[in-house]
Amino acid sequence: MKSEHALLSIKGLEITYPSQDGNDKVIAVKNLNLDLMAGEIGCLLGSSGCGKSTVLRAICGFEPLKSGEIYLRNKLVSSPSMTLPPGERRIGMVFQDFALFPHLNALENVSFGLQHLSSQQRTTVAMDWLSKVSLSDKAKAYPHELSGGQQQRVSLARAMAPEPDVILLDEPFSSLDIELRERLAFEMRDILKANHISALLVTHDQTEAFAIADKVGVMTNGKILQWDAPYDLYHKPATRYVADFIGRGVFVKGTVLADNRVKIEIGEIPLDQGHNIEIGKEIDVLIRADDIQHDDHSPMQAEVVAKTFRGADFLYTLKLQSGVEVLALVPSHHNHEVGEKIGITLALDHVVTF
Numbered sequence: 556m557k558s559e560h561a562l563l564s565i566k567g568l569e570i571t572y573p574s575q576d577g578n579d580k581v582i583a584v585k586n587l588n589l590d591l592m593a594g595e596i597g598c599l600l601g602s603s604g605c606g607k608s609t610v611l612r613a614i615c616g617f618e619p620l621k622s623g624e625i626y627l628r629n630k631l632v633s634s635p636s637m638t639l640p641p642g643e644r645r646i647g648m649v650f651q652d653f654a655l656f657p658h659l660n661a662l663e664n665v666s667f668g669l670q671h672l673s674s675q676q677r678t679t680v681a682m683d684w685l686s687k688v689s690l691s692d693k694a695k696a697y698p699h700e701l702s703g704g705q706q707q708r709v710s711l712a713r714a715m716a717p718e719p720d721v722i723l724l725d726e727p728f729s730s731l732d733i734e735l736r737e738r739l740a741f742e743m744r745d746i747l748k749a750n751h752i753s754a755l756l757v758t759h760d761q762t763e764a765f766a767i768a769d770k771v772g773v774m775t776n777g778k779i780l781q782w783d784a785p786y787d788l789y790h791k792p793a794t795r796y797v798a799d800f801i802g803r804g805v806f807v808k809g810t811v812l813a814d815n816r817v818k819i820e821i822g823e824i825p826l827d828q829g830h831n832i833e834i835g836k837e838i839d840v841l842i843r844a845d846d847i848q849h850d851d852h853s854p855m856q857a858e859v860v861a862k863t864f865r866g867a868d869f870l871y872t873l874k875l876q877s878g879v880e881v882l883a884l885v886p887s888h889h890n891h892e893v894g895e896k897i898g899i900t901l902a903l904d905h906v907v908t909f
């Protein structure tokens with residue numbers, strides 16, 4: 556069975572909190588399943604309150620389970636009848652605010668979890684991890700003397716130094732500038748991959764999730780709707796909620812044709828194998844901003860009703876003849892005015908429908 560090889564395996568997890576009036580229970584997580592393989596970086600992605608942090612706390616051993624089981628390296632660490640104490644789990648944590656000890660310098664922060672070693676070994680190991688995050692020259696610096704990105708790398712080095720089974724990261728970029736986030740997410744991914752460390756991250760930011768994770772689980776109401784590679788989440792969303800949540804898209808009406816194709820207002824698209832929809836049926840077809848291309852020579856016209864400059868491209872909102880509005884990403888040297896009509900073609904090779 557696949558999960559036998561998983562480093563972290565969560566089966567049928569349910570966690571409840573007492574509600575404010577003390578009577579009913581808030582179900583924070585329900586029937587959640589997840590397998591994280593050795594060396595894999597996973598991410599739970601969902602909006603505020605969907606239960607992401609509760610899952611992390613349960614993995615750490617801070618939440619009792621209502622039902623289900625959590626295994627680390629095939630060892631049962633949590634079930635409704637037992638919770639292995641947090642200190643006895645081999646888990647590293649990186650928090651939203653980095654949670655560095657302000658009165659300890661970078662080296663001392665990283666040494667903190669290495670109390671089982673001699674003082675000389677501690678320094679050697681901690682210096683080694685500081686060098687792995689490219690901060691050897693900041694060993695003596697205190698947290699307030701480091702930038703946000705540097706503090707985050709110290710925090711990562713501190714979590715990695717005791718060589719835990721898995722590192723959990725709780726919104727690790729949310730206190731940083733938006734421009735920094737994506738770069739640091741890539742940087743963190745490189746460090747984790749170079750050191751073969753498995754990690755589970757939670758975030759509400761899709762760009763962050765896609766930049767860092769091998770597998771992303773889209774969560775809502777305490778459930779994972781789909782656990783997949785970012786590419787598959789984007790191109791093969793399993794539910795309408797996932798399709799709406801990931802990437803910017805619009806659903807337009809389509810009609811199923813005889814030869815396994817679907818006709819929409821601006822063209823025809825093949826239906827994916829496995830869709831057995833009766834001919835003539837009306838379906839909703841997902842059209843993303845990168846599915847529509849601008850082509851000055853195309854006879855098919857759409858009116859620009861809004862536009863946002865994004866540097867390399869414009870995100871145009873285009874009104875089709877029927878009045879339906881779709882989005883289109885267009886290289887920014889094609890600078891058209893609102894109200895202008897522009898030529899478009901459909902660049903979609905398969906239908907996403909539900």
Ligand SMILES: Nc1ncnc2c1ncn2[C@@H]1O[C@H](COP(=O)(O)OP(=O)(O)OP(=O)(O)O)[C@@H](O)[C@H]1O
Binds near residue numbers: 573603
């Ligand atoms: N200690 C608690 N007591 C009662 N309800 C709680 C408690 N902690 C969390 N909840 C509720 O459980 C649900 C899940 O909360 P959780 O913190 O796991 O969500 P989250 O996805 O991490 O949200 P955020 O991104 O805002 O941190 C929410 O409805 C929340 O209100």
